Amino acid sequence: MKKQGRRSQGSRGRRAQELLSHPPQIPDFTVRHGTRLRFVANAAVGQVVTYQNLLDLFLVATTAVAGFDLFATVKIRAVEVWADAVVGNAATVSVSFDGGTAGSVGDQRWHTDTSMGIQPAHVKARPSAKALCSNYQLSSNAAAFYLACPTGAVVDVELSYVQILGSAVAAQNALVGATPGAFYTRGLDGLAVATTKLTPVGLSSI
Numbered sequence: 213m214k215k216q217g218r219r220s221q222g223s224r225g226r227r228a229q230e231l232l233s234h235p236p237q238i239p240d241f242t243v244r245h246g247t248r249l250r251f252v253a254n255a256a257v258g259q260v261v262t263y264q265n266l267l268d269l270f271l272v273a274t275t276a277v278a279g280f281d282l283f284a285t286v287k288i289r290a291v292e293v294w295a296d297a298v299v300g301n302a303a304t305v306s307v308s309f310d311g312g313t314a315g316s317v318g319d320q321r322w323h324t325d326t327s328m329g330i331q332p333a334h335v336k337a338r339p340s341a342k343a344l345c346s347n348y349q350l351s352s353n354a355a356a357f358y359l360a361c362p363t364g365a366v367v368d369v370e371l372s373y374v375q376i377l378g379s380a381v382a383a384q385n386a387l388v389g390a391t392p393g394a395f396y397t398r399g400l401d402g403l404a405v406a407t408t409k410l411t412p413v414g415l416s417s418i
Contacts, residue, residue: 243375245283251400251410253365259409260355263316265402266371267351268383269412273390279383282395283373285348291357292336295365297327306360307337309345313354319343348374351381359400367400367410 249269266286271279288309297303304326309318323337337357339346345356361367388404390396399408 245373248370250413251367253361254411255409256362257409258360260358262353263349263356264351264384268398268402271383271396273387273392273394276390277386279387281381284376284379285350285374287348287372289370290338292368293361295333295362303327303333303362305333305335307335308358309339310358311345311355316345316349316354318345
């Protein structure tokens with residue numbers, strides 16, 4: 213009897229679906245992408261990384277020198293840094309979400325570590341969930357985070373991206389010999405691979 217009751221309830225559910233007056237809603241069709249990107253410092257770094265820099269990491273070329281961001285908004289999940297010291301010296305790495313622009317204010321926390329012996333300096337920093345900088349942000353020159361590390365440091369950024377239909381934000385710096393329609397990446401500082409201090413690893417850069 214119980215099996216018959218379940219079958220009858222299933223039949224009623226199917227009949228109810230067949231009587232719907234319109235197709236079911238589509239909850240979302242935007243393009244979303246979560247990724248972890250790696251960079252190597254080819255010089256000592258002590259600078260701010262902006263949201264424009266983070267959105268310029270993925271570009272589509274429209275001409276040999278012009279490119280547009282593939283995504284419209286970006287969210288920082290984490291920044292992780294490693295650095296080995298030269299024997300007899302120390303290496304220090306630091307990350308701070310110290311932005312002060314309205315709408316993307318950071319938590320002002322300072323994450324830092326210094327190497328000891330053969331143990332590399334290591335920091336994994338996440339913005340506070342209550343800080344505005346932990347939300348999705350549009351392309352701007354507002355500070356996403358401050359990064360300081362020595363030459364040879366490895367920097368990983370964990371990011372979430374969302375595309376907005378009709379969005380067209382130009383890259384802040386010209387491309388160099390790009391193929392129209394091709395996808396490229398830039399250094400973490402927004403510069404071309406020939407001039408960046410933070411070279412992308414395993415990506416088609418320009």
